[in-house]
Amino acid sequence: MPADAASSGAEPPRERRRRRGRARARTEALLHTLKRSRRVKANDRERNRMHHLNAALDELRSVLPTFPDDTKLTKIETLRFAYNYIWALSETLRLAEQCLPPPPAFRGAAAPPSPGSDAGSWLSSASPSAPSLCASASGPSSPATSEDCAYAPADALRGFCGLPAAPGAPCR
């Protein structure tokens, strides 16, 4: 018979149960505080993550033209506007290339890098030729309708180099 068993055997069963109960309560409390501290840390990270996301959204807002200037677009408006804006800019480039072939020095410099971002990743991750951000967009060749999106800048581009009203019409 082990010495341990001998010593615990001297203890009344009721006291043993009480001791075990206290130990379990202590373990559960420890587990609870551990879970709690993990949750608090996770909350902190999540808050940080959302702050970074919002900062990126603010950066995006800052490069989008708004009318009037102090208008702050909501998140969804910012994304939809950016979608349309990119579409309009790429359309502008396309039309410009049709109208007057650029001098050799300008070939291959279609899209300037966005401020504060890596040009390569910007180009590779946001190709204007295959937009897909706006869920209700009708396709790559047209922006989302003005009903769905905050702003349809394509209209502002009509008349570019003497274009007829319909977008995509030949220049001459």
Added chain:
DNA sequence: TAGGCCATCTGGTCCT
């Protein structure tokens, strides 16, 4: 007061 927007918390899932 209803509805829109937002920040935060939370639990689940995926990834490293």
Added chain:
DNA sequence: AGGACCAGATGGCCTA
């Protein structure tokens, strides 16, 4: 195991 990401819930603030 721990962190990142995601979506749902909740409550506060603001505006029509």
